[in-house]
Amino acid sequence: DIVLTQSPDSLAVSLGERATISCKSSQSVLYGYNNNNYLTWYQQKVGQPPRVLIYWASTRESGVPDRFSGSGSGTDFTLSIDNVQAEDVALYYCQQYYTNPTFGQGTRLEIK
Amino acid sequence: QVHLVQSGTEVKKPGASVRLSCKTSGYTFSSYGITWVRQAPGQGLEWMGWIAGYNGKTNLAQKFQGKIRMTIDTSTSTALLELASLRSDDTALYFCARDVVGLSGQSWFDIWGQGTLVIVSS
Numbered sequence: 001d002i003v004l005t006q007s008p009d010s011l012a013v014s015l016g017e018r019a020t021i022s023c024k025s026s027q028s029v030l031y032g033y034n035n036n037n038y039l040t041w042y043q044q045k046v047g048q049p050p051r052v053l054i055y056w057a058s059t060r061e062s063g064v065p066d067r068f069s070g071s072g073s074g075t076d077f078t079l080s081i082d083n084v085q086a087e088d089v090a091l092y093y094c095q096q097y098y099t100n101p102t103f104g105q106g107t108r109l110e111i112k
Numbered sequence: 113q114v115h116l117v118q119s120g121t122e123v124k125k126p127g128a129s130v131r132l133s134c135k136t137s138g139y140t141f142s143s144y145g146i147t148w149v150r151q152a153p154g155q156g157l158e159w160m161g162w163i164a165g166y167n168g169k170t171n172l173a174q175k176f177q178g179k180i181r182m183t184i185d186t187s188t189s190t191a192l193l194e195l196a197s198l199r200s201d202d203t204a205l206y207f208c209a210r211d212v213v214g215l216s217g218q219s220w221f222d223i224w225g226q227g228t229l230v231i232v233s234s
Binding site: 099 | 147156157158159171173207209212213216217218219220221222224225226227
């Protein structure tokens with residue numbers, strides 16, 4: 001199985017600041033045939049199911065604020081949240097779908 | 113609007129079985145697969161397996177083979193998950209989610225059910 005390791009496990013940022021979450025994969029999730037990275041990001045708020053934010057590593061899901069952006073390729077990926085709002089407090093997970101899906105362990109975002 | 117509505121909380125004794133349902137609406141059931149993901153208390157997300165909405169073909173995570181059974185009822189656009197020989201470490205929130213790409217579960221999941229809590233306790 002592909003192992004995804006997120007860092008940090010938790011972070012606290014001030015309102016209006018930028019949050020950056022890393023996701024490193026144990027093997028490349030870039031499919032050379034179509035040059036797509038098979039990686040997605042979810043947000044999970046307390047008591048709710050996950051919500052997809054980003055797929056193909058950098059494509060924002062419809063309805064997701066443009067404060068959220070994804071980047072990276074191969075084995076190293078980043079979720080960035082600009083101008084962090086109180087409503088962004090949540091757990092964030094990366095997930096690969098290059099093989100049978102696996103998830104990172106999650107990163108908790110709090111407000112400082 | 114697309115909805116996945118899951119069955120209610122289950123409390124079971126060790127060794128028992130349980131069947132969870134995920135009723136879908138707002139889209140053509142046969143055009144998408146359904147994935148099941150579980151989340152133990154305070155833990156992360158774990159993919160359990162996938163079932164195709166058009167023919168019931170499954171792809172189960174190796175860890176759960178022999179432990180779970182996934183089926184569909186196309187007449188009600190419902191996906192079902194059966195877990196056997198329950199243990200205390202099966203206590204978790206079980207989510208169903210719609211698979212976007214539709215190829216054996218290797219996809220992201222765009223619509224999620226609210227989750228079903230399964231508690232296994234003697």
